[in-house]
Amino acid sequence: xxxxxxxxxxxxxxxxxxxxxxxxxxxxxxxxxxxxxxxxxxxxxxxxxxxxxxxxxxxxxxxxxxxxxxxxxxxxxxxxxxxxxxxxxxxxxxxxxxxxxxxxxxxxxxxxxxxxxxxxxxxxxxxxxxxxxxxxxxxxxxxxxxxxxxxxxxxxxxxxxxxxxxxxxxxxxxxxxxxxxxxxxxxxxxxxxxxx
Amino acid sequence: xxxxxxxxxxxxxxxxxxxxxxxxxxxxxxxxxxxxxxxxxxxxxxxxxxxxxxxxxxxxxxxxxxxxxxxxxxxxxxxxxxxxxxxxxxxxxxxxxxxxxxxxxxxxxxxxxxxxxxxxxxxxxxxxxxxxxxxxxxxxxxxxxxxxxxxxxxxxxxxxxxxxx
Numbered sequence: 195x196x197x198x199x200x201x202x203x204x205x206x207x208x209x210x211x212x213x214x215x216x217x218x219x220x221x222x223x224x225x226x227x228x229x230x231x232x233x234x235x236x237x238x239x240x241x242x243x244x245x246x247x248x249x250x251x252x253x254x255x256x257x258x259x260x261x262x263x264x265x266x267x268x269x270x271x272x273x274x275x276x277x278x279x280x281x282x283x284x285x286x287x288x289x290x291x292x293x294x295x296x297x298x299x300x301x302x303x304x305x306x307x308x309x310x311x312x313x314x315x316x317x318x319x320x321x322x323x324x325x326x327x328x329x330x331x332x333x334x335x336x337x338x339x340x341x342x343x344x345x346x347x348x349x350x351x352x353x354x355x356x357x358x359x360x361x362x363x364x365x366x367x368x369x370x371x372x373x374x375x376x377x378x379x380x381x382x383x384x385x386x387x388x389x390x
Numbered sequence: 391x392x393x394x395x396x397x398x399x400x401x402x403x404x405x406x407x408x409x410x411x412x413x414x415x416x417x418x419x420x421x422x423x424x425x426x427x428x429x430x431x432x433x434x435x436x437x438x439x440x441x442x443x444x445x446x447x448x449x450x451x452x453x454x455x456x457x458x459x460x461x462x463x464x465x466x467x468x469x470x471x472x473x474x475x476x477x478x479x480x481x482x483x484x485x486x487x488x489x490x491x492x493x494x495x496x497x498x499x500x501x502x503x504x505x506x507x508x509x510x511x512x513x514x515x516x517x518x519x520x521x522x523x524x525x526x527x528x529x530x531x532x533x534x535x536x537x538x539x540x541x542x543x544x545x546x547x548x549x550x551x552x553x554x555x
Contacts, residue, residue, distance in 0.1 A: 196550060298528070
């Protein structure tokens with residue numbers, strides 16, 4: 195039978211030491227910082243290219259239907275919305291204070307997870323609907339200028355894309371996300387209560 | 391080496407071993423403990439300027455380590471649960487010397503405690519003052535003393551049960 199003091203003696207006799215040193219930490223920081231910046235730049239460049247393409251198409255092509263202008267406006271707004279969301283998340287994460295008390299740290303983590311969940315589920319559905327509406331409106335004028343085969347292919351592609359998104363997003367993606375976030379929030383709540 | 395790196399080197403050398411014990415006590419896994427240690431000191435490096443304004447630097451490093459451990463659980467929970475039994479079995483085979491076996495058993499017992507209990511008890515065994523632990527955990531001194539008393543009893547019972555087998 196051992197008492198707690200004996201356990202402390204065992205603990206203090208251990209010679210386990212970390213396998214990394216301060217140089218590893220600095221090297222890892224430089225590496226991860228660069229890859230993080232690269233990811234942001236690539237994401238932004240791709241989104242800016244998409245925006246410029248839509249804007250050039252809009253300005254250079256003499257569209258006559260008001261529905262086409264509305265559809266292009268929707269696409270532009272979708273791109274801007276995506277960029278705004280990414281910047282907002284980046285700002286929130288930058289403001290994260292890792293030196294808060296565990297309870298406060300868990301609360302800020304809970305809030306961020308809930309916000310991300312809302313973006314990934316409800317806002318994602320709005321995003322898909324807006325993009326779909328954009329395509330439908332765009333096709334009204336587009337269909338007056340193409341042959342039957344292109345019309346048919348466009349309709350089939352759009353319907354397939356919609357059905358895929360609807361069934362995947364509604365039945366699989368959202369359900370999976372709901373389960374994951376509920377488990378995570380339950381765990382965070384349990385941990386928060388441990389520091390009451 | 392620039393002055394910032396020199397400061398960081400000193401901070402790392404003064405605190406890394408104890409922070410490693412905390413991470414190892416929390417995960418009972420060498421690789422995970424090294425990952426958590428790296429993540430903790432990555433945040434220390436990023437916030438070095440802010441730390442210079444603090445009088446008790448170890449308190450803030452411990453707080454970062456505690457928060458990092460708590461967050462790590464969220465990402466690795468399933469993975470850890472699956473591997474825990476294997477680690478216990480592996481450690482028992484590999485560790486031959488009495489002292490090492492005792493240390494390994496102690497870590498296995500710590501792994502059976504609640505998350506906050508693991509963090510608090512490793513700090514107690516590393517002789518961090520109670521007032522500092524209370525500040526790190528963000529709880530009152532009185533509350534901490536009650537918790538520590540309970541955890542000590544729980545850990546001792548677990549260890550003695552373990553030793554019987």
